[in-house]
Amino acid sequence: xxxxxxxxxxxxxxxxxxxxxxxxxxxxxxxxxxxxxxxxxxxxxxxxxxxxxxxxxxxxxxxxxxxxxxxxxxxxxxxxxxxxxxxxxxxxxxxxxxxxxxxxxxxxxxxxxxxxxxxxxxxxxxxxxxxxxxxxxxxxxxxxxxxxxxxxxxxxxxxxxxxxxxxxxxxxxxxxxxxxxxxxxxxxxxxxxxxxxxxxxxxxxxxxxxxxxxxxxxxxxxxxxxxxxxxxxxxxxxxxxxxxxxxxxxxxxxxxxxxxxxxxxxxxxxxxxxxxxxxxxxxxxxxxxxxxxxxxxxxxxxxxxxxxxxxxxxxxxxxxxxxxxxxxxxxxxxxxxxxxxxxxxxxxxxxxxxxx
Numbered sequence: 001x002x003x004x005x006x007x008x009x010x011x012x013x014x015x016x017x018x019x020x021x022x023x024x025x026x027x028x029x030x031x032x033x034x035x036x037x038x039x040x041x042x043x044x045x046x047x048x049x050x051x052x053x054x055x056x057x058x059x060x061x062x063x064x065x066x067x068x069x070x071x072x073x074x075x076x077x078x079x080x081x082x083x084x085x086x087x088x089x090x091x092x093x094x095x096x097x098x099x100x101x102x103x104x105x106x107x108x109x110x111x112x113x114x115x116x117x118x119x120x121x122x123x124x125x126x127x128x129x130x131x132x133x134x135x136x137x138x139x140x141x142x143x144x145x146x147x148x149x150x151x152x153x154x155x156x157x158x159x160x161x162x163x164x165x166x167x168x169x170x171x172x173x174x175x176x177x178x179x180x181x182x183x184x185x186x187x188x189x190x191x192x193x194x195x196x197x198x199x200x201x202x203x204x205x206x207x208x209x210x211x212x213x214x215x216x217x218x219x220x221x222x223x224x225x226x227x228x229x230x231x232x233x234x235x236x237x238x239x240x241x242x243x244x245x246x247x248x249x250x251x252x253x254x255x256x257x258x259x260x261x262x263x264x265x266x267x268x269x270x271x272x273x274x275x276x277x278x279x280x281x282x283x284x285x286x287x288x289x290x291x292x293x294x295x296x297x298x299x300x301x302x303x304x305x306x307x308x309x310x311x312x313x314x315x316x317x318x319x320x321x322x323x324x325x326x327x328x329x330x331x332x333x334x335x336x337x338x339x340x341x342x343x344x345x346x347x348x349x350x351x352x353x354x355x356x
């Protein structure tokens with residue numbers, strides 16, 4: 001009885017997923033988000049087919065259905081990362097995909113190693129889900145888009161409950177196909193998540209899925225139509241930045257709001273809706289990198305280590321400083337300094353020639 005009910009629920013989930021794919025293809029969702037979203041739904045459909053003995057029998061296509069099924073945690077992870085504007089490093093993304101492919105090959109094409117491939121796939125998938133939870137929840141306070149802050153709260157929790165839960169269960173106990181009640185509960189969760197995603201996409205939120213504008217360093221728009229309260233807060237914020245508040249290590253928006261003696265939600269709204277920044281770290285980096293460029297181009301500090309400059313500006317290590325600097329300038333701090341010194345020497349040479 002439970003197996004038949006699970007079969008019907010999976011049919012409903014597959015139908016809802018196919019409708020969701022058609023809806024996404026026709027929508028205005030940003031392409032770099034749309035691709036992993038479609039791939040994720042395709043992977044879910046493959047999982048629904050692959051995980052139930054009533055849906056498909058063993059055959060030549062089974063390993064290929066399995067390939068799409070085992071990729072679904074990867075696409076969930078990549079979709080969420082891009083939605084949260086936390087694009088993973090290319091080597092990390094490619095490495096995770098390579099490990100999943102290796103696990104799939106071991107499990108399907110190398111005799112006697114099926115369990116090794118099974119555990120390898122599950123461990124990699126669990127690591128991706130754990131990273132999604134970390135990025136979604138741990139970095140939630142850095143997010144200035146209120147609608148996305150809500151998504152950061154429920155999306156990682158739902159994914160951890162559904163995908164993470166079934167992966168952990170299968171890693172410890174074994175394939176969930178041997179436990180019909182678990183399979184049914186999992187299928188019901190997939191239906192709920194699929195229908196919820198479909199409802200959300202009927203009216204996609206511009207701040208989450210459609211809007212493509214990114215933070216533009218050094219191109220902060222002038223605040224318009226500020227209320228008296230906002231005007232005072234903006235003046236205080238400008239003053240605090242001019243005094244170097246951004247240099248404080250580990251500065252959070254809550255701490256800055258406390259310094260400015262204002263509610264945190266008002267400061268969030270000002271920086272996001274008026275100044276155009278979607279993450280608090282991007283707002284801080286705008287000020288930090290601007291000062292870094294001045295110090296790197298200054299001949300009097302040419303011997304000052306880049307690490308010292310990074311620490312002085314509030315970074316805890318060189319890696320986040322290098323990453324932020326490259327994102328805003330397209331080059332590394334050391335290369336920027338070298339080019340600045342070279343350009344300065346060329347200008348000095350031209351001036352000397354003119355004087356002679």
